[in-house]
Amino acid sequence: MISPIVSTVEPILLVGGGDVDNAALRRALSRYPNVVAADRGAEAVLAAGGQPGAVIGDMDSLCDAARARLPRGVIHRIGEQDSTDFDKCLSRIAAPLVVGMGFLGQRVDHQLAVFTGLVRRPAQPVLLIGPEDVVTLCPPRIALDLAPGTRVSLWPMTEVTGRSEGLHWPIADIAFAPWRVTGTSNMAEGPVTLEMDRAGMLLILPASGARMLEDALRAAPRWPA
Template sequence: MSADLFHATGGVTLIGGGAVTAQDLAQSLEMAAALVAADGGADAALALGQLPDLAIGDFDSISADARISLGAERLLHVAEQDSTDFAKALSRIKADFVIAIGFAGRRLDHTLAALNVMTRHRAPPCVMLAAEDVAFLSPPHLSLPLEEGTRVSLFPMGQASGTSQGLRWPINHIDFASDGRIGTSNEATGAVQLQIKGDMLVMLPRDCLHLAITAITAPTSV
């Protein structure tokens, strides 16, 4: 590992200090075995019996006990205050994908800030795991082999548009905006294909985590 980057083959579980359960951590680690903590997320990981490979942040939230447990070699201090700990961590991870846990479910401002970071930092692709949902930024071309009736919510993080196949209510010829038209609570009629221009969050039921990871890491078609 270089002095300021965490490299992993495959996926990384990134844990924050928000609401996180043993089930969240176990489900994420099954797909992304490397574990990185964003600041106080180190305490959450240790409380669930897992020692992070690295903790990244300005360290205004991590406890003294967690610092001792990790040791200096597992701490990456980033002093600047212009970004969140989630942004500090995500921007310093080099991996195929990231599963973010512990960034939703408590403070709404923290959840919104994390979704903002996911929109601005497209690499590595990131999926947020929440209590009932998974959320990720749609690539320009997205293919999801969903079962009929699966909930598909689209939320623009700015101006966005696109075309769709396999949605009960197609999005063709719709101009989306965060302060205008949104696309929550749509429904799959089967396999879904999306062509998206702009920044669009996709939200699926939690049991679609594996499908989401497969979709956002698929090779880009020429």
């Protein structure tokens, strides 16, 4: 078992090396005092006026100028190449919630690797925030305070079944799988409750629902480690 580098009872802001809106990141830095950067994500944190408490990754992309601005002991180089920087960070963070920025809206292969990381470590709740969407791995049960008409997309990463209340198209009795049936562009008819039988379903909502989804994740039960 890998020992955590960062452990906290408060949510952690994890910043990746993808595109991050500077103003949005500044707001997030004021909300989340515990900040971890995935390799080159440290550059975005510094540019927004923040200071990461830890920088974790293989350190193949962090520029020398950013390195020089980081205090001694902040950089944690993980040299193996069998996992992504995102996965390296998740495996070394212990927190009630990880809020990720800089992981959506970038290269498709990087984004797919991040989604795989969510499924690989289901016991760690993660909320990914992008310019258009927020994404999380569905917990065993989650209650969402959604307005009628809100887009609710469900994307299976494996074979998974579940139940819903409040969706325009209920999901009971559907055997989801990425090669068979997916659940994109469903719609809320009001507050929504989702239950999943196993870890493997991505929940995708409009970015405007980030704060609501954060509250819902913090109240939801976790998958076992």
